[in-house]
Amino acid sequence: MLKTLIDAFALISTWEVIISIFAASVYGLVIGSLPGLSATMATALLVPVTFYLSPIAAIATIVAASSMAIFSGDIPGALLRIPGTPASAAYADEAYAMTRKGQAELALGAGVWFSAVGGIAGVLSLMILAPPLAEIALSFSTFEYFWLALLGLMCATLVARSSPVKAIAGMFIGLLVACIGIENPGGIPRFTFGLTDLFGGIEPIPALVGVFAVAQVMRAMLAPEPPPLPRRKFGSILAGQWRLTKLYHWQMTRGNIVGIIIGVLPGAGADMAAWVSYAMSKRFSKEPEKFGTGHVEGLVEAGASNNASIASGWVPSLLFGIPGDTIAAIAIGVLYMKGLNPGPTLFTEKASSMYAIYLMFIIANIMMIPLGIAMIRVAAYILLAPRAAIMPVIMLCCAVGSFAIGNNMFGVVTVAAFGVIGYVMETNGYPVAAMVLGIVMGTMVEQSFVTSLIKSDGSILPFFERPVAAILAAMAIGALLWPVMVWVWRKVKRPQAAAATSR
Amino acid sequence: MRLPDSVTGSFLVVLGVAAAYGGYILPPVPGQPVGPNVFPLVIGCGLALCGLAIAFGIGHSFEEEEELVPFEDGQAAAPPPQGKLYGLRALLPPALLLFYVFAADRLGFIITAAIIVYITSTALGAKWKLALPLAALSPFAIHLIFGKLLRVPLPAGLLPTPW
Numbered sequence: 001m002l003k004t005l006i007d008a009f010a011l012i013s014t015w016e017v018i019i020s021i022f023a024a025s026v027y028g029l030v031i032g033s034l035p036g037l038s039a040t041m042a043t044a045l046l047v048p049v050t051f052y053l054s055p056i057a058a059i060a061t062i063v064a065a066s067s068m069a070i071f072s073g074d075i076p077g078a079l080l081r082i083p084g085t086p087a088s089a090a091y092a093d094e095a096y097a098m099t100r101k102g103q104a105e106l107a108l109g110a111g112v113w114f115s116a117v118g119g120i121a122g123v124l125s126l127m128i129l130a131p132p133l134a135e136i137a138l139s140f141s142t143f144e145y146f147w148l149a150l151l152g153l154m155c156a157t158l159v160a161r162s163s164p165v166k167a168i169a170g171m172f173i174g175l176l177v178a179c180i181g182i183e184n185p186g187g188i189p190r191f192t193f194g195l196t197d198l199f200g201g202i203e204p205i206p207a208l209v210g211v212f213a214v215a216q217v218m219r220a221m222l223a224p225e226p227p228p229l230p231r232r233k234f235g236s237i238l239a240g241q242w243r244l245t246k247l248y249h250w251q252m253t254r255g256n257i258v259g260i261i262i263g264v265l266p267g268a269g270a271d272m273a274a275w276v277s278y279a280m281s282k283r284f285s286k287e288p289e290k291f292g293t294g295h296v297e298g299l300v301e302a303g304a305s306n307n308a309s310i311a312s313g314w315v316p317s318l319l320f321g322i323p324g325d326t327i328a329a330i331a332i333g334v335l336y337m338k339g340l341n342p343g344p345t346l347f348t349e350k351a352s353s354m355y356a357i358y359l360m361f362i363i364a365n366i367m368m369i370p371l372g373i374a375m376i377r378v379a380a381y382i383l384l385a386p387r388a389a390i391m392p393v394i395m396l397c398c399a400v401g402s403f404a405i406g407n408n409m410f411g412v413v414t415v416a417a418f419g420v421i422g423y424v425m426e427t428n429g430y431p432v433a434a435m436v437l438g439i440v441m442g443t444m445v446e447q448s449f450v451t452s453l454i455k456s457d458g459s460i461l462p463f464f465e466r467p468v469a470a471i472l473a474a475m476a477i478g479a480l481l482w483p484v485m486v487w488v489w490r491k492v493k494r495p496q497a498a499a500a501t502s503r
Numbered sequence: 504m505r506l507p508d509s510v511t512g513s514f515l516v517v518l519g520v521a522a523a524y525g526g527y528i529l530p531p532v533p534g535q536p537v538g539p540n541v542f543p544l545v546i547g548c549g550l551a552l553c554g555l556a557i558a559f560g561i562g563h564s565f566e567e568e569e570e571l572v573p574f575e576d577g578q579a580a581a582p583p584p585q586g587k588l589y590g591l592r593a594l595l596p597p598a599l600l601l602f603y604v605f606a607a608d609r610l611g612f613i614i615t616a617a618i619i620v621y622i623t624s625t626a627l628g629a630k631w632k633l634a635l636p637l638a639a640l641s642p643f644a645i646h647l648i649f650g651k652l653l654r655v656p657l658p659a660g661l662l663p664t665p666w
Contacts, residue, residue: 048649048653048655049653051653052653052654163557165553165556165557165561166553166557168549168553169515169550169553169554169557172519172546172549172550172553173515173518173550175542175546176518176522176543176546176547176550179522179526179542179543179546184539184542185532185535185537185538185539186529186530186531186532186538186539186540187539188529188530188538188539190525190526190529190539190543191522191525191543214596214597214600217596217623218593218594218595218596218597219593220627221592221593221595221596221626221627222589222590222592222593225627225628386629386633387627388623388624388625388627388628388629388633388634389624389629389633389637391623391624391627392619392620392621392623392624392627392637392638392641393620393637393641393645395596395599395600395619395620395623396616396619396620396641396642396645397645398600399600399603399616399619400612400645400649400655400657401649403655403657404649404653404655407655407656409604409607409608412600412601412603412604413600413601413604415600416596416597416598416600416601416604417597419596419597419600420594420597423593427505428505428506428508428511430511446542449541449542450537450538450541450542453536453537453541454535454536454537457536458536458537487561
């Protein structure tokens, strides 16, 4: 244990890792603070760069950039009422109301302080939850993996803020994309239409860059430019945060726990955590009437929640290769690329690398406090950069980055195609996160499904015979039926409500 | 680009049936009950069912929540001009990426990138005073990071970089 810890320290105390963490932090802070550029996009654009780094440095950049970007999205939310990342959307109104009351320092300080606390709580959950779960996961057979993967996909469709039918359709589209190529049980070219470029299948990373970055540039083409940020002098940013911590320690803890749970659920990430926590804070508050008028309580809880979900999203990713959110989906791609294939054995065979990941999360969250304060102070200058100067550079990064992943031009075509797919899906209310999960998990779902069927000689019964498999199956089927039950319940209730309010 | 649910739903039905059929005609692995054809078959059927449900408006009642995102009302202050061709501007980024695929090998990275930057920047409303220097400088910066530091083999084409 101590030796692994020392090994882990040795792994992260190289110049390459230190410079990577620092550079990625600054990058994450800047991208997160620019409205319209999300944390997922920041991480996706980093992947080609991580390709050329050592495994630990590569993961360090992902960890640092994603944590920083989630906090940094609070800055334009508080100052302009435009969330920098979707994860800050839940409480942008509240933070902006505080700024108008002259409490911008308190709002932003709460953002940075409770983000850091939430992030560290998330790491603790990762450290505590992952090893015992790995013990259990070692005894999983393909039946359990199949149901687990299915449960993950179903969770992603349940938590989508859209029609569950559309979310399931999005998931199927993703799984269909994963069918392309010759990596299937028969080794036969499937849905390749005779194109050799498709034989290797669709790489998840260019698809992700397309869905999150190109689609965003496409949306920017039609949306008006956000207003410039008024310059202002800030007082002390951390003043009063300790008082808030003591006053709202229960809200903070609840935010952390909710964030951790939502992070662990596949497909649900920081934005969902912030919405749920903000709603919960309002529901259980002693003074709910103050919400929406510039009350810090919701900010504390939601800020603690969205950062906690970032670290806990790594739990299912590292254990099963099932991404906890879209950022973790990208991280899984990087883990595979770097030979740290997700799975329970990762915790026994590569224990020092795991400890290094924990340490990097802790370091990134501690660094968030000074770097975040510096960022708040210079934000007015960074937000002066016009969109017309940033988006073209992002386009170039998309083109070069997707080319760099396989050194072939087909990656660029994939990015362009998935940009269009992501844009069309998003505008029509199909959640893209569900599709992304389908793409990332498709091969795993198919392999566990087909291997299980071969083992059982085509019979369905063994899928339910092992106790853990039966429990997971019940949960997955329950998740599938849940929207149907809600729908039926609403149908039954609506005539009554209509009768009551008949006019 | 906002299409009615009946259109997207019908498209999914067609896609699902095509996937199921495409899976069905795949050759099975001899001596094995399940091969590469099972999974596309299952997915295709599921997708077609979802498409049907969407086309008939099932689950539409869950979508109301989407309107609450406060992101929207910050933008609603200035409604974008609505022209016939305005919606097509969204297709510019993917079109430029395809342009990169076809032109980069012939023109070289620097020239292609400069064209992409200039067009994107102008389309987003930049004056030439911003777009021109940006188009002149940013390709070199990107080339320095990816081509020089990360050793991505970017095509030199007509205009090789000084390093």
